[in-house]
Amino acid sequence: HVGSKVVFDAAGPELVTEAPPREVVNPSSLDRRIVGHKLLEGGFLVVVVRQDPREVLQTLVKHEALGPIRMMAAVSDDVRLDDAENLMWGIFTRFDPARDMVFTEQRFIGARPVYRGRVGIDATWKTGYPLPVEMPEETVSLVEHRWGEYFG
Numbered sequence: 001h002v003g004s005k006v007v008f009d010a011a012g013p014e015l016v017t018e019a020p021p022r023e024v025v026n027p028s029s030l031d032r033r034i035v036g037h038k039l040l041e042g043g044f045l046v047v048v049v050r051q052d053p054r055e056v057l058q059t060l061v062k063h064e065a066l067g068p069i070r071m072m073a074a075v076s077d078d079v080r081l082d083d084a085e086n087l088m089w090g091i092f093t094r095f096d097p098a099r100d101m102v103f104t105e106q107r108f109i110g111a112r113p114v115y116r117g118r119v120g121i122d123a124t125w126k127t128g129y130p131l132p133v134e135m136p137e138e139t140v141s142l143v144e145h146r147w148g149e150y151f152g
Contacts, residue, residue: 007099025065025098038081045072046081046091049124054102059122061104066118073121078132094123 008118
């Protein structure tokens with residue numbers, strides 16, 4: 001029971017005002033700390049950042065060159081952009097919504113927080129996180145060798 005929770009309500013016609021982009025300006029041209037990127041279907045931008053991820057996201061959520069991008073996440077360079085499972089794991093296991101999200105606009109109306117514009121998620125490795133579980137190579141080899149027996 002550590003950390004906060006988030007629900008993304010992406011329902012309703014007013015949320016989508018432009019078609020999601022199929023390409024995006026190279027984000028490393030916007031900030032030198034970005035060392036890789038991938039644009040996911042629907043316009044979700046993932047950037048690989050080696051230092052100061054929050055500062056990078058604060059710059060990106062306000063950058064006009066990103067056009068209709070609405071959501072983005074910064075990940076560490078151990079996350080493989082070419083592996084969908086690893087990428088989703090890298091994003092959704094490494095952020096706490098209360099401390100790791102930035103928006104184009106954040107303000108209060110009375111006691112109610114209001115967030116508008118793009119959202120940036122700092123899904124980079126943080127001090128204190130446990131190391132990822134890694135399977136010993138002997139076990140990986142055994143499972144691959146016997147896979148047909150398990151599900152044949």
